[in-house]
Amino acid sequence: xxxxxxxxxxxxxxxxxxxxxxxxxxxxxxxxxxxxxxxxxxxxxxxxxxxxxxxxxxxxxxxxxxxxxxxxxxxxxxxxxxxxxxxxxxxxxxxxxxxxxxxxxxxxxxxxxxxxxxxxxxxxxxxxxxxxxxxxxxxxxxxxxxxxxxxxxxxxxxxxxxxxxxxxxxx
Numbered sequence: 588x589x590x591x592x593x594x595x596x597x598x599x600x601x602x603x604x605x606x607x608x609x610x611x612x613x614x615x616x617x618x619x620x621x622x623x624x625x626x627x628x629x630x631x632x633x634x635x636x637x638x639x640x641x642x643x644x645x646x647x648x649x650x651x652x653x654x655x656x657x658x659x660x661x662x663x664x665x666x667x668x669x670x671x672x673x674x675x676x677x678x679x680x681x682x683x684x685x686x687x688x689x690x691x692x693x694x695x696x697x698x699x700x701x702x703x704x705x706x707x708x709x710x711x712x713x714x715x716x717x718x719x720x721x722x723x724x725x726x727x728x729x730x731x732x733x734x735x736x737x738x739x740x741x742x743x744x745x746x747x748x749x750x751x752x753x754x755x756x757x758x
Contacts, residue, residue, distance in 0.1 A: 686739070688757065717755075727741065729751055
């Protein structure tokens with residue numbers, strides 16, 4: 588169990604640093620994304636993009652996260668900037684569930700994927716999810732790019748199907 592959690596944490600940290608690096612080194616415009624699929628009552632706290640022409644999707648409510656992942660979390664606690672948002676949900680386990688929403692480009696996304704896979708982590712793809720995606724197989728972590736909006740769901744203990752479902756509702 589410790590190895591599984593550590594692998595997921597390492598993969599998440601690697602990608603988070605890649606996302607943050609991409610967000611700091613480039614200035615793509617985030618695409619507008621509908622949050623209509625999120626549960627009623629979720630708040631929209633989208634920050635403006637660097638160019639002011641788009642916004643990141645809002646953090647999903649705890650009820651949406653819990654329904655998709657079969658968890659009992661509270662939150663989200665939101666941190667970030669106009670280029671990335673980290674939504675943290677606590678309660679179901681020793682490691683909080685995190686949803687990261689950020690601005691990225693297809694090239695940056697591909698670089699992030701290569702960095703994760705170079706750590707000897709098994710990746711797979713999910714047909715029909717966003718424009719591009721990769722899944723840390725069995726790791727409770729999925730990364731999805733649609734337009735210039737990237738969503739990462741990191742939920743240790745969740746199944747691949749559960750994190751895919753949540754990412755699909757956000758993106």
